Amino acid sequence: MTGYLFLAILLFSLTAFYVGRSAGNGFVTANGRNVHSRPIYHGAFAAIWVGVPTLILVLLWLLLEDSVIEQLLVASLPASLTDGASPAQISLIVSEIRNVASGRIFSEPSPEIVAAAERYASWGMIARWAMVVVALCAMALALFLARTRMAPQFRARQAFERTLTIMMVFSATAAILVTLGIVVSLTYESLLFFSMVPPTEFFFGLNWEPQIAIRDDQVAGTGAFGAVPVFTGTLLIASIALLVAVPLGLMSAIYLAEFADARVRGVIKPILEILAGVPTVVYGFFAVLTVAPAVRDAGSLFGIAISPNSALAAGAVMGIMILPFISSLSDDAIQAVPRAMRDGSLAMGATKGETITRVLLPAALPGIVGGILLAASRAIGETMIVVMAAGLTANLTANPLEGVTTVTVQIVTLLIGDTSFDNPKTLSAFALGLVLFVVTLCLNVLALRIVQKYRERYE
């Protein structure tokens, strides 16, 4: 039914458009040039005012309907059911009522529940029909109001464009609001965490053993929340990834920008960019099944014992993953160096190599650095590859042949299974998340700053 309602809103808006436009046409025939807006703007104005407010109304209705009905339902339950019940028990009762109402009956329900289920179902119907009626009335009212405002001198174009602007501003702020929401929720939970575990322990402690008992009957350690090994693990893997990706990426960028002819470039560049679209789980497989054994075999060849989960394997594969960021952005940066620079250098008798190393790379450096920073923030935030290939144990080491763990992996493991938000184990995930968020945000801002600065240089 809601689907039909949306269709109705669409049809109504279209009708409003035609009504508005023919009104506009009427003004033009009556007044000639002395009409402010072209008929099409009258139509658009009517359509937008009929469609958008109703749409918002319906969406809000759908959002709130359920909780309102639930409140009514709980209030209408006989006292015998609700007396002394905890909120958890009440929500159990409500979900049982819902099940009964939708025909999913597992055991013989009590008569009170059946009665409540009937009430629930009928209220649902009433709410739906009420919504349809309200929406239709709202549209009719909106069309009427819009039509009465229309006149030869009515500034329909401005009104329409202003509304459009407001909608665009709203869409743009939505993303910002979401970001703010993330920050607020992360900060809130982190503060809870830091009220249980002192920040000094978290930021400087060398021991990370967060597996503590959530319920009283569980057997587990007492817990230690020193995040340093987790940070160093992240750093180690990201560094390995960059060690792999920066030289490879730079060289492929130079090849693409300066040596490859257009045809080769047209083939290689999209393929490189496909690398960025491969799901990270697939990279994880690749790391576990191919790279890690290869690293181990290579190690045993030289008599070095390498653990099956090694930072090296994970970092190398992650390097492949971030390679396209570096190569693509560096390629763009090199290409963006004006042809006059190249010509100037070549005309001085510089070879291609000298031109690249002495003029093009320095000129493109800000763009290249920007690309590397973006890639670094991707590497730090990457989870899947590390979960699969680098292991879960927090290990304070700089040895790439051992297993390490990273911030993201710890967040995943902390939030899998039993969670409870009054417990430092679960909350520590948010503290880690906050650190991660702040670090990647800084990297991104820095990268964008640098890239922007470099754009201005040749504008």
Add this chain to the structure above:
Amino acid sequence: MDQMTNTRFDAVTAAPHNHSTHAKVVGQDVNVFYGDKQALFDINLSIGERQVTALIGPSGCGKSTFLRCLNRMNDTIDICRVTGKIELDGGDIYDPSLDVVELRARVGMVFQKPNPFPKSIFENVAYGPRIHGLASGKAELEEIVERSLRKASLWEEVKDRLAESGTGLSGGQQQRLCIARAIAVSPEVILMDEPCSALDPIATAKIEELINELRENYTIIIVTHSMQQAARVSQRTAFFHLGVLVEEGPTDEIFTTPKDQRTMDYVTGRFG
């Protein structure tokens, strides 16, 4: 026309042209193609040493193309093909055994739009000497930079800010920096493609004065759209039209008594 005649006489009194001057650059039957499109047709032109030769002609007639043949910058354009023979001091510059790096060290170029590298003023001038290994030490490099900047009449303006970026100079200063950069490797020939077209009259006058001084040591070939400029700075002028070299001769003759009707029309402004 009156004014032009005056400047012509200035130029002539400044340096009476000398027909017997040694031919520095000689082009024989030069044809240039961009893909299937022919841009230059059988150009035969010989350019005298230590004098200024102006290339004039309507837009798209192939002046830049000819200029870029002389230091083989056309090699950097994939679709460009050059036939015929171009000699520098009697040596074929399209000889496969010739090193283009060496050629470009002998034939410098200044572009239409000033294009200093985004490096310091010092590094811009030191660029050529560095890549060609002309200086054996820091002191010598500094000396080359100073000498080049002096020759380009830029030294006094920038001597206290050599470490600042070359892109921060004014347009005219940038162009003189590019000239300093070109002469830092002591080329024999300097090619200039409309070097003043992005400059105001004062900066233009400075560059023209500079060209007049440089003539003593260098062979200069300059493309220009300004008849007055050609008259002021050059001893000989070549007129191109639709990829053909129509006429070449002493500048004053080209401007006063051209042999070809097309040249006449062009220099008197009847088409352009």
